[in-house]
Amino acid sequence: MTAEMNKETLGFQTEAKQLLHLMIHSLYSNREIFLRELISNASDAIDKLRFAALADESLLEGQGDYRVQVDVDPEAKTISIDDNGIGMNRDEVIEHLGTIAKSGTAAFLQNLSGDQKKDSQLIGQFGVGFYSAFIVANRVEVHTRKAGDDAGAGVLWESHGESEFSVEQRDKVGRGTRVTLYLKEGCEEFADDYRVRSVIKKYSDHISVPVMMLESEPPAAEPEEGAEPAAPQYKAVNEATALWTRSRTEVSDDEYKAFYRHVSHDFDDPLTWSHNRVEGKLEYTSLLYLPKRAPFDLWNRDMARGLKLYVQRTFIMDEAEQFLPMYLRFIKGVVDSNDLPLNVSREILQRDGQVESMRSALTKRALDMLDKLSRQEGDDYAEFWKQFGEVLKEGPAEDFANREKIAKLLRFATTHTDTPVQDQSLEDYVSRMGENQDKIYYVVAENFNTAKNSPHLEVFRKKGIEVLLLSDRIDEWLMGHLQEFDGKPLQDVARGNLELGEESEEEKAEREQLAKQSEGLVERLAKVLESSVAEVRASGRLTDSPACLVVGEQDMGAQMRRIMEAAGQPVPESKPILEVNPHHPLLEMLDQEADEDRFADLASIVFDQAQLAEGGQLEDPAAYVSRLNKLLLTLSGR
Numbered sequence: 001m002t003a004e005m006n007k008e009t010l011g012f013q014t015e016a017k018q019l020l021h022l023m024i025h026s027l028y029s030n031r032e033i034f035l036r037e038l039i040s041n042a043s044d045a046i047d048k049l050r051f052a053a054l055a056d057e058s059l060l061e062g063q064g065d066y067r068v069q070v071d072v073d074p075e076a077k078t079i080s081i082d083d084n085g086i087g088m089n090r091d092e093v094i095e096h097l098g099t100i101a102k103s104g105t106a107a108f109l110q111n112l113s114g115d116q117k118k119d120s121q122l123i124g125q126f127g128v129g130f131y132s133a134f135i136v137a138n139r140v141e142v143h144t145r146k147a148g149d150d151a152g153a154g155v156l157w158e159s160h161g162e163s164e165f166s167v168e169q170r171d172k173v174g175r176g177t178r179v180t181l182y183l184k185e186g187c188e189e190f191a192d193d194y195r196v197r198s199v200i201k202k203y204s205d206h207i208s209v210p211v212m213m214l215e216s217e218p219p220a221a222e223p224e225e226g227a228e229p230a231a232p233q234y235k236a237v238n239e240a241t242a243l244w245t246r247s248r249t250e251v252s253d254d255e256y257k258a259f260y261r262h263v264s265h266d267f268d269d270p271l272t273w274s275h276n277r278v279e280g281k282l283e284y285t286s287l288l289y290l291p292k293r294a295p296f297d298l299w300n301r302d303m304a305r306g307l308k309l310y311v312q313r314t315f316i317m318d319e320a321e322q323f324l325p326m327y328l329r330f331i332k333g334v335v336d337s338n339d340l341p342l343n344v345s346r347e348i349l350q351r352d353g354q355v356e357s358m359r360s361a362l363t364k365r366a367l368d369m370l371d372k373l374s375r376q377e378g379d380d381y382a383e384f385w386k387q388f389g390e391v392l393k394e395g396p397a398e399d400f401a402n403r404e405k406i407a408k409l410l411r412f413a414t415t416h417t418d419t420p421v422q423d424q425s426l427e428d429y430v431s432r433m434g435e436n437q438d439k440i441y442y443v444v445a446e447n448f449n450t451a452k453n454s455p456h457l458e459v460f461r462k463k464g465i466e467v468l469l470l471s472d473r474i475d476e477w478l479m480g481h482l483q484e485f486d487g488k489p490l491q492d493v494a495r496g497n498l499e500l501g502e503e504s505e506e507e508k509a510e511r512e513q514l515a516k517q518s519e520g521l522v523e524r525l526a527k528v529l530e531s532s533v534a535e536v537r538a539s540g541r542l543t544d545s546p547a548c549l550v551v552g553e554q555d556m557g558a559q560m561r562r563i564m565e566a567a568g569q570p571v572p573e574s575k576p577i578l579e580v581n582p583h584h585p586l587l588e589m590l591d592q593e594a595d596e597d598r599f600a601d602l603a604s605i606v607f608d609q610a611q612l613a614e615g616g617q618l619e620d621p622a623a624y625v626s627r628l629n630k631l632l633l634t635l636s637g638r
């Protein structure tokens with residue numbers, strides 16, 4: 001086959017093309033990051049080979065000195081990043097450098113606004129990777145050969161970063177990948193030795209393989225007369241020790257942050273981190289990071305999650321999911337075990353007792369890290385909560401053992417502040433509880449305003465009893481699993497009979513009298529609404545509204561019911577209880593209504609309105625409108 005014949009020109013996948021275009025335009029002001037991304041890829045490729053060589057040493061081709069080499073040529077205006085890692089074959093090159101494999105990319109791209117500053121942050125969160133080369137280059141060549149293949153299996157990939165790339169066979173003697181960038185006008189600084197060294201120091205110091213450059217300084221000693229001057233040598237520019245193996249006191253915040261970007265592919269700094277070495281029965285080191293921003297695919301079931309796993313400093317796998325529970329899926333980092341076998345697989349991880357112990361210890365570490373952050377001054381915890389609060393709310397259901405710890409980390413909107421901001425802890429709530437109050441009250445609704453204006457809150461507001469205002473989809477599920485905090489049961493104010501611990505003798509007598517007085521009305525209502533409600537009763541919880549719906553003690557809550565219905569799940573039949581406020585003028589009017597038809601119409605309207613007030617949907621909205629209109633017309637006497 002001639003070179004011409006095997007040269008293929010292919011188009012980038014649409015999404016790759018879009019991302020490329022956006023990246024070039026929105027990341028230009030931050031263009032030096034391309035070097036971090038390419039060195040990061042080179043180091044990953046070396047990690048992969050190191051791991052593959054555990055099973056098949058021949059892949060090393062007798063050469064086990066791993067290194068990344070960076071060369072600059074100011075005249076040709078090029079920079080190249082060369083690794084002796086795993087390399088790629090032709091199919092892999094096409095797949096990895098022509099498409100974007102992550103699911104949800106298209107949806108993500110639609111979120112971009114065209115505002116450069118905002119977009120650059122979004123793109124950063126997506127992980128810019130290889131394509132960032134085109135921020136500074138108008139032509140990129142990748143010459144690669146997979147470890148273990150013949151020199152003849154080398155591939156040359158080339159693109160101008162527009163819509164196409166080409167691939168062709170090109171012999172390559174050494175295994176691994178060499179990426180060469182032909183720099184754009186205005187980006188010549190990246191062919192400058194001094195500038196490139198400083199960027200490597202800044203971003204890649206923590207990378208555990210040496211990143212080498214030709215030494216720039218002349219050798220210290222003058223060569224002896226007649227002798228050849230010593231040729232310049234490649235020397236490591238970076239520190240090249242795995243960061244997590246160093247002691248905490250030796251590592252600066254900047255180094256921790258740079259390492260975070262390497263493991264997470266995030267653009268931003270982390271909010272906080274926790275670095276620990278455990279010795280004793282189990283020996284391992286962990287470095288956990290809390291990101292600042294949720295990834296675009298946080299709610300995608302296939303989202304990449306988990307820690308980078310190393311065994312005795314050898315990289316084993318990315319996204320080892322077994323070390324943290326699902327509700328902590330936003331935590332990034334590294335775990336390096338001294339005890340696990342080097343040939344450990346995902347299957348083994350799933351049933352290994354040691355992994356189980358490490359998982360529970362790491363879960364505690366992560367929760368402690370959050371606890372510590374929550375006690376610090378400043379907005380970091382609030383920021384965390386905004387990004388990840390809803391995920392943490394999955395915790396009590398998934399991890400019963402740590403329920404109390406998680407409960408302390410939760411934040412809510414409450415009637416104490418009456419704003420939608422979720423910033424009050426259960427501890428805060430308990431500290432404000434009245435002497436006779438023995439429960440923590442909450443109301444659940446579709447959205448904050450419905451919760452805040454719920455008729456169920458009227459008596460609580462009147463008595464100054466605080467109620468948590470819940471409106472996240474997961475809230476009812478959360479409360480169902482939490483059940484109590486600090487020994488105090490959590491009580492849905494829209495459920496069951498309301499017994500406020502604070503009822504005085506006087507109030508009790510008043511309530512009983514009310515029930516008696518309204519017996520007739522309640523009975524009439526129960527009769528006409530028989531098919532819609534389980535029971536009608538006189539309410540002690542309403543002051544301003546005519547009526548509200550209450551869920552039976554054992555029945556499914558309204559929010560959960562709506563979610564299940566929307567998801568097409570079967571929902572058990574159950575009717576709500578209608579509580580009415582006999583002091584309300586509407587109910588007084590109803591009581592006086594002698595015409596049974598009009599009574600039935602009005603009763604239905606009261607019932608439908610109670611449903612609307614809690615954010616529910618009417619079964620027959622047209623019937624409601626026509627009843628209401630009929631009544632409205634009677635106002636004008638027509």
Ligand SMILES: Nc1ncnc2c1ncn2[C@@H]1O[C@H](COP(=O)(O)OP(=O)(O)OP(=O)(O)O)[C@@H](O)[C@H]1O
Binds near residue numbers: 042083085088130
């Ligand atoms: N130097 C290299 N050696 C071998 N394979 C590489 C190299 N650089 C890139 N690749 C392959 O190309 C793929 C895509 O790289 P790219 O940098 O775009 O994304 P990534 O590293 O997977 O993730 P991210 O976009 O979050 O950085 C990599 O997953 C890897 O398989």
